[in-house]
Amino acid sequence: MKLVRKSGVQLAALVITLLLLPFITDALLGRGWVRIADFAMLYIMLALGLNIVVGYAGLLDLGYIAFFAVGAYCYALTGSPHLALAFPMAFPDGVHLSFWIVLPLAALTAGSFGMLLGAPTLRLRGDYLAIVTLGFGEIIRIFLNNLNAPINLTNGPQGISRIDPVRVADVSLSATQNIFGIAFPSVHLYFYLFLAFTALVVIVSRRLERSRIGRAWMAIREDEIAASAMGLNTRNLKLLAFAMGAMFGGASGALFAGFQGFVSPESFSLMESIMVLCMVVLGGMGNIAGVILGGVLLAILPEVLRHSVVPLQQALFGKTVVDPESLRMLLFGTALIVMMLYRPAGLLPSRVRRRELGSDEAPESL
Amino acid sequence: MTDMKPLLRLSSIGKQFGGLSALSDVSLHIRRGEIYGLIGPNGAGKTTLFNVITGLYQPSAGGFEFDGKKYQACKPHVLAKAGIARTFQNIRLFANLTALENVMIGRHVRTRAGVFGALLRDRATRSEEHAITERSRELLRYVGIEKPAQTLAKHLSYGEQRRLEIARALATDPLLLALDEPAAGMNATETESLKALLQTIPDRGITVLLIEHDVKLIMGLCDRVAVLDYGRKIAEGVPEDVRKDPAVIAAYLGSGDE
Structure with missing residues (x-):
């Protein structure tokens, strides 16, 4: 059909643009921006994971970054010399498992943490659930911060460094590689790795959304009592939503640790949870395209500010009046308020919400 | 009897x-x-x-x-x-889902596709999904609200909402x-x-x-x-x-x- 051909062409164009993106960015804006694009990709994966919990199942989770942390520390511990400090007898050189072994383990570990969080909160909804999940996120972070004694498991606030880079087919992604005579710097290589994972996460999200399980989650979001009266095992489905969301978080955490080579509890603060939630809400809860847009905007905006605010103020006033970090919060807050007033369903509302907004003008023809 | x-x-x-x-x-x-x-x-x-x-x-x-x-x-x-399937005195539909989706959720209890089915979209899952849709359309037809199948439940008229609740309950194949x-x-x-x-x-x-x-x-x-x-x-x-x-x-x- 024509429609199919058209969307096929669009898809091909999108793929080519994305494949060229690191080179274009590198040429136009500099290497730093490729790195920012890499982080944006990680954020998109996180936001899509959270979208399962918040957007589909309607469970407000303010501690989502904890699963990212669990995944990151999974790889940090099993892919660095660090464990030699804690268990010098057992691991004199630390543990150096392959990233590809740790990745599923990290996802599964984070998934079990998701269940662990889900189990006691099954009866809670809305604000109450948000508060418990917020507490959970902080508990994980505080544990990571303090588990350097009596045995040094996490190295406390100093974090774990010298994490092995990700290797694909024995090629390390941390060094520039020449492929077909083209030099691919490390950030470019990671960009492609993250792009592949983001694509996978998008496909998984889409398939879940349009499945029996996805419908069941949305039924719980809409009316839990009616859902259970229709025979939905709400307990299991909610646990499943928490676990699936957490697995996405854990996998992106492992990617983050491999990319960064260093993790510390500082990266997993409450602010990060809120950032990811903002991406979901700002973009359009329950809509994959919206969530991606939200992720891109919120990951790039602070960098744009960082690069523009200080030079701008220097030029205007000759000194820095407002530092970019506080300006970022100010803009964020304003943006959220404006959004809630004018586009409460997000920049790209979900299919259903869009229809709901549109159907007043164009009612179903009978 | x-x-x-x-x-x-x-x-x-x-x-x-x-x-x-x-x-x-x-x-x-x-x-x-x-x-x-x-x-x-x-x-x-x-x-x-x-x-x-x-x-x-x-x-x-x-x-x-x-x-x-x-x-x-x-x-x-x-x-x-x-x-045992039921409807509610004060209508409890899944308001932001379409009429068809509401009925499809009723089929949940009689179907089995899980996460792996959803991710792999194998033949069994696809044919089950097809059967769910067909059955749900048939039920909408049965209760007489076939046309607004793609309308959000909350935008249906009051009488249609009552009928949709019946269709949703019937979708669970009750005794x-x-x-x-x-x-x-x-x-x-x-x-x-x-x-x-x-x-x-x-x-x-x-x-x-x-x-x-x-x-x-x-x-x-x-x-x-x-x-x-x-x-x-x-x-x-x-x-x-x-x-x-x-x-x-x-x-x-x-x-x-x-």
């Missing part, structure tokens, strides 16, 4: 809310294939009884037997799986369909067409339990009727007998003569 064993048998159900006794010692049985009416003044405990047999409330006393099995302290989804005031808020024409719909449900092999205020509807539709008042069953029988019962007249209509 060849099978003489009742489909649902309640024995001495009691339900207390603090000091208030919403139901006490209610026993009744519903035969396969009949339309059984449950009437009574406001606050008589009809909806409480519904909530007990659909698992939303746990009875304080007594228990019930459904399709030959005893159920005690069961979750709603267990009873739905056993074959017993429990309807909580399906005609509430409908005008005479809508009630009449609803009655025509309800009359065809037993032909699908489904027993109907009906709470209703509209006495005319109950009398014209039900094979048997039970009357609740202050949480007790005060009468049971065929509609003609029940409406002549002095206790019913006193409780329901308030005064002596009809």
